[in-house]
Amino acid sequence: MNVPGGDAADVGSRAQASLRLDGVGMSFGAKEVLAGIDLEVSPGQFVALVGPSGAGKSTLLRLLNGSHRPTVGTVSVLGTDPTKCSRRELQRLRTRIGFVFQQFGLVGRLSAMENVLMGALGSLRLPRYGVSSYPQDLRRRAAGNLERVGLIDARFQRCDTLSGGQQQRVAIARTLMQDAEIVLADEPVASLDPSSSLSVLETLRRLSAEDGFTVVCSLHQVDLALAISDRIVAVRDGSLVLDTATSQTNESQIRSIYQRNGPAT
Amino acid sequence: MSVTTPSRPVAVTREREPRPPRAAAATWLIPLGYLAVSVFGVWWIAIDLTALQDGAGDIARLLERMLPPEFGSLSELVTLVLETLWIALAGTGVATVVSLPLAAAASRNFTGPRSVQWLVRGIIVVTRAVPSLVFAIVFVRIFGLGPFAGALAIAFHSVGMIAKMMADVFEELTPAPREAIGAVGASRFQNFTATTLPRSLPAISSLVLYRLDINIRASAVLGLVGAGGIGVALQTAIGSLNYQQAAGIIVVIGLLLLALELVSFLVQRAVAEHAQDGVTSELYRRTADPIRPGWNRARLLRTGGALIAAGALLYALTQVSFDPSRLGRSWQAAVDLVTGFFPPVIDSAVLTGIFESVVMALTATTVGVVIGLVIAILSTGHVVRFAPLSFALRVLVVLMRSVPDVIYALVFVAALGLGPFAGFLALSISCTALAAKFFTDALQGVDPGPLRALEATGASRLQVFVSGVWPRFVPSLIGNSLFTSDLALRESAVLGIVGAGGIGFVLQESVASLDYGTTAGVLICLVVVVVALEAVARWARTRVI
Numbered sequence: 001m002n003v004p005g006g007d008a009a010d011v012g013s014r015a016q017a018s019l020r021l022d023g024v025g026m027s028f029g030a031k032e033v034l035a036g037i038d039l040e041v042s043p044g045q046f047v048a049l050v051g052p053s054g055a056g057k058s059t060l061l062r063l064l065n066g067s068h069r070p071t072v073g074t075v076s077v078l079g080t081d082p083t084k085c086s087r088r089e090l091q092r093l094r095t096r097i098g099f100v101f102q103q104f105g106l107v108g109r110l111s112a113m114e115n116v117l118m119g120a121l122g123s124l125r126l127p128r129y130g131v132s133s134y135p136q137d138l139r140r141r142a143a144g145n146l147e148r149v150g151l152i153d154a155r156f157q158r159c160d161t162l163s164g165g166q167q168q169r170v171a172i173a174r175t176l177m178q179d180a181e182i183v184l185a186d187e188p189v190a191s192l193d194p195s196s197s198l199s200v201l202e203t204l205r206r207l208s209a210e211d212g213f214t215v216v217c218s219l220h221q222v223d224l225a226l227a228i229s230d231r232i233v234a235v236r237d238g239s240l241v242l243d244t245a246t247s248q249t250n251e252s253q254i255r256s257i258y259q260r261n262g263p264a265t
Numbered sequence: 266m267s268v269t270t271p272s273r274p275v276a277v278t279r280e281r282e283p284r285p286p287r288a289a290a291a292t293w294l295i296p297l298g299y300l301a302v303s304v305f306g307v308w309w310i311a312i313d314l315t316a317l318q319d320g321a322g323d324i325a326r327l328l329e330r331m332l333p334p335e336f337g338s339l340s341e342l343v344t345l346v347l348e349t350l351w352i353a354l355a356g357t358g359v360a361t362v363v364s365l366p367l368a369a370a371a372s373r374n375f376t377g378p379r380s381v382q383w384l385v386r387g388i389i390v391v392t393r394a395v396p397s398l399v400f401a402i403v404f405v406r407i408f409g410l411g412p413f414a415g416a417l418a419i420a421f422h423s424v425g426m427i428a429k430m431m432a433d434v435f436e437e438l439t440p441a442p443r444e445a446i447g448a449v450g451a452s453r454f455q456n457f458t459a460t461t462l463p464r465s466l467p468a469i470s471s472l473v474l475y476r477l478d479i480n481i482r483a484s485a486v487l488g489l490v491g492a493g494g495i496g497v498a499l500q501t502a503i504g505s506l507n508y509q510q511a512a513g514i515i516v517v518i519g520l521l522l523l524a525l526e527l528v529s530f531l532v533q534r535a536v537a538e539h540a541q542d543g544v545t546s547e548l549y550r551r552t553a554d555p556i557r558p559g560w561n562r563a564r565l566l567r568t569g570g571a572l573i574a575a576g577a578l579l580y581a582l583t584q585v586s587f588d589p590s591r592l593g594r595s596w597q598a599a600v601d602l603v604t605g606f607f608p609p610v611i612d613s614a615v616l617t618g619i620f621e622s623v624v625m626a627l628t629a630t631t632v633g634v635v636i637g638l639v640i641a642i643l644s645t646g647h648v649v650r651f652a653p654l655s656f657a658l659r660v661l662v663v664l665m666r667s668v669p670d671v672i673y674a675l676v677f678v679a680a681l682g683l684g685p686f687a688g689f690l691a692l693s694i695s696c697t698a699l700a701a702k703f704f705t706d707a708l709q710g711v712d713p714g715p716l717r718a719l720e721a722t723g724a725s726r727l728q729v730f731v732s733g734v735w736p737r738f739v740p741s742l743i744g745n746s747l748f749t750s751d752l753a754l755r756e757s758a759v760l761g762i763v764g765a766g767g768i769g770f771v772l773q774e775s776v777a778s779l780d781y782g783t784t785a786g787v788l789i790c791l792v793v794v795v796v797a798l799e800a801v802a803r804w805a806r807t808r809v810i
Binding site for chain 1 (some may be wrong): 439441442444445447448449450451452454455456457459462463464466467548549551555556557626
């Protein structure tokens with residue numbers, strides 16, 4: 001991980017679990033979305049979160065970046081409980097958590113470079129408008145990150161003229177600007193064709209290995225989950241039904257989770 | 266015809282036979298309402314054929330006295346035209362800057378305190394409902410005669426208009442980028458500048474240009490109440506019965522607004538071209554430098570446009586600046602005004618005035634919608650295809666629009682005397698021009714595919730129009746008619762300033778006689794009526810459109 005000046009506290013926090021959920025449950029009104037979730041993820045792990053639509057994967061990821069609050073149980077992310085944070089503290093915590101969205105979340109009318117630079121906003125005090133309003137060192141880092149995702153030549157191109165796969169790489173480069181210790185990815189390849197999907201996930205995997213950040217990535221494609229992750233966690237009807245090392249499972253076991261009466265572990 | 270249709274199981278479909286769709290209540294309730302008010306209006310305003318005939322004679326005699334127009338001192342006219350432009354530019358610019366945070370707080374996406382949101386929404390509703398000429402009367406009392414009061418009046422009214430439209434723009438944006446930048450730990454302000462502002466900039470530029478166009482029209486008449494601009498010269502000329510000079514000034518105002526129409530069209534087109542999604546043109550010139558984008562035409566236009574706009578605004582502000590030596594007096598006048606507002610007085614004069622304004626506006630809308638509809642049908646070629654007629658009608662509409670309705674009212678008052686009849690005629694002309702423009706645009710926008718299909722079946726043009734065009738045009742007819750009466754209501758509220766009936770006269774008298782309680786009463790009634798009409802329009806839109 002290219003943390004400039006990573007100090008002892010930083011190393012210390014890395015020794016702990018990156019994130020931890022204890023007995024977490026969550027309801028929207030009368031509808032229970034998650035129940036009794038216990039999960040611990042170690043630093044540097046690449047976890048694939050699988051399960052049918054509506055199983056609670058997105059809610060789980062949003063609990064981890066403090067967008068949702070659990071109804072019961074405790075959440076700890078990088079040693080902090082996001083539910084106990086003030087707005088400012090949550091902002092600070094979020095600068096350490098990258099989030100990759102299915103719909104990329106890019107401003108299409110702006111250049112790839114400016115979209116990537118937005119990833120550094122949490123570390124800046126004032127609002128910014130236009131590439132030139134960001135400090136030179138950040139611009140250099142943004143160019144470097146675009147190079148790492150293979151898009152340096154498109155740095156000044158409008159994002160809405162890039163392909164879906166390229167746009168998701170820009171979004172990944174944006175999280176790199178955060179020097180994130182955890183990257184949460186919510187169906188990052190659901191809108192992409194199969195070859196772009198693989199290439200985007202391989203990029204994420206490579207960057208995670210190089211920089212050492214933890215990844216929790218929700219996915220629909222079982223083959224992709226098996227191909228890129230260290231660990232597979234499956235959720236169905238709001239409960240955790242499988243948690244295993246990727247090498248210990250196979251396609252048919254995971255596919256059975258998508259069937260209504262599939263086995264729960 | 267011997268076309269065979271696929272057979273269907275009669276027993277099953279009989280029970281489920283869909284009923285023919287019923288027309289929404291709004292499609293007949295609204296025209297009926299307008300008709301009823303108009304019949305009453307004809308009696309209230311005392312419009313009859315004799316009055317119209319006599320009126321035509323009087324107007325013809327006045328026009329004779331206006332010819333040939335005299336232009337007097339050209340340099341004085343140029344100075345006043347420029348002052349008009351600076352008032353509009355300064356007012357619009359200030360309103361735009363103020364509107365940004367207000368619109369952000371008023372939009373549904375705002376995550377701050379509810380109380381702030383409701384306060385801001387209240388400010389927007391009130392400033393939108395009060396016409397700039399009404400603000401001008403109040404500000405002239407506080408800040409004295411001159412362009413500062415005018416620019417401030419334009420700014421106040423525009424804040425309501427621009428902030429409302431901006432908030433709509435913000436609400437239409439997809440939430441994904443905002444959510445993504447919130448997730449990197451950016452503050453709300455940073456998030457707004459990074460994701461909301463750049464995405465709404467094309468729409469904001471377009472709506473600000475549109476508002477500037479309207480504000481230059483409004484600034485041309487602010488002088489009637491002493492708030493600067495070319496209207497001052499018009500007021501002086503009419504006041505001294507120098508009708509030839511007045512005609513010269515009206516011609517200059519008309520030419521100014523015609524030129525503006527052209528400039529506005531060209532600028533809007535340039536902005537629209539640049540604003541489309543997925544435009545493949547490069548944002549910057551490609552360079553070898555990894556972090557410094559290069560300059561190309563698009564970047565020069567963006568940066569140059571922004572610098573020119575900022576420069577023009579700053580210069581305009583210096584031209585309408587406030588005289589600091591008046592500060593003490595202005596402060597005292599403002600305190601007197603605000604304390605005088607309490608308690609507001611809503612007496613029979615206020616109620617009659619506002620009632621007359623509403624009747625004038627709705628009756629004139631009915632006239633305008635009927636004549637405007639005929640003009641639009643004849644000029645769009647759906648029923649009659651005769652190019653010279655179409656061209657002549659379009660030129661007529663542009664010419665009608667190039668004179669502000671207060672000026673029409675001034676002329677009609679000079680010819681026919683004081684009262685709502687003059688105001689009704691002035692409003693009818695402006696409503697006709699507005700409705701004709703809206704309807705022409707809507708009729709041109711009807712998808713031609715189904716019409717060609719109907720033509721191919723051998724249907725006549727009239728049949729194609731009735732069956733193919735009309736059903737799709739009705740929602741726009743209702744929506745635009747309501748919008749026309751919305752604008753007419755605001756205008757009718759100010760026509761009384763030149764003696765053409767309605768609440769404007771009561772308002773001006775109350776300010777002149779320092780009876781600020783009545784001023785407050787008039788403003789309250791005006792806001793209530795405008796907001797009520799807007800609520801009806803919203804209801805109709807959800808039902809019909």
